Amino acid sequence: MIKTRRLALAAVLISIMLVLGYLESMLPVSPVPGIKLGLANSALIVSLYWLGIPVSFQIMLIKNVLLGLLLGNPMLIPYSIAGGILSLTVMSILYKRRGVSPIGVSIAGGVTHNIGQVLLAMIILSTPSLVFYLGLLMPAGAAMGFITGMIAKTLMRHFPPSRYLNRPTNQ
Amino acid sequence: MKRRDIIILVIVLVASLTLYLLRPKAVDDASAGVYMRVSIAGQEQELVPLTEDREIRIEQDNGDYNIIHIFDGGFEITEANCYNQDCIHQGEVTVDNIGGRALANEVICLPHKLVLSLVSADGAEPETAQ
Secondary structure: HHHHHHHHHHHHHHHHHHHHHHHHOOOOOOOOOOOOOOOOOHHHHHHHHHHHHHHHHHHHHHHHHHHHHHHHHHHHHHHHHHHHHHHHHHHHHHHOOOOOHHHHHHHHHHHHHHHHHHHHHHHHOOHHHHHHHHHHHHHHHHHHHHHHHHHHHHHHHOOOOOHOOOOOOOO | OOHHHHHHHHHHHHHHHHHHHOOOEOOOOOOOEEEEEEEEEEEEEEEEEEOOOOEEEOOOOOEEEEEEEOOOEEEEEEEOOOOHHHHHHHHOEOOOOOHHHHOOOOOEEOOOOOOEEEEEOOOOOOOOOO
């Protein structure tokens, strides 16, 4: 039963991330390419704390591929996956450490997502000077990471996982 | 926010500020004229002098194209058949506005792997610090 609930929760989180990603794409174009809200990251953080590292990686990969196809820009999927892998790796390292709250995890995740994307662009375009672009992207990533971290933290406080995942049921 | 959250934030802000201060601000020698360097997937294609007003079209074998408006001392992408049109929103690059642009001397069309850079006569990048 608990396994089924975890599977259901993973599916719900992927759906939430896809909807948030789709809504975000309808916002007006930002003047600085690469800066985005990244609201879907709050669902990924919830997944990290509740479902663990391996499931979160699966969720991240599925979400990025599906969203890329949904928005009709498959050329950009490698960039979101590069950002996603680096970001989730750093968040996985941080999330169980003492003294780090979901907000710190999310800030680190937002910033490393930008770093992953720019690194891949530097390699594909052979343009090392893109590294300076991070001077603008990283503070934005930190600000957005703060917001999504607050959302994740609030969500987890009001919907403790014990009510859904850990309690043995007798049904 | 816990203690280590603050440490993470400080590291990020220091790193950002460092990169921001080191960013390219100007073409080092514009006296001999400036050029637009066209690169596709990291391969330099051509060096176009930025003198008179004209339009050029860069088309790749797979049908991807960008139309670039060239004028004295600068350029901008005016049309492209890419998904996101980011390259058009990046606006124009001129000798004078490099320091104020997010992408400094470059206009980039990520889906087409196209990089346009404003460079000086010897093809040198802008200075990274002053």
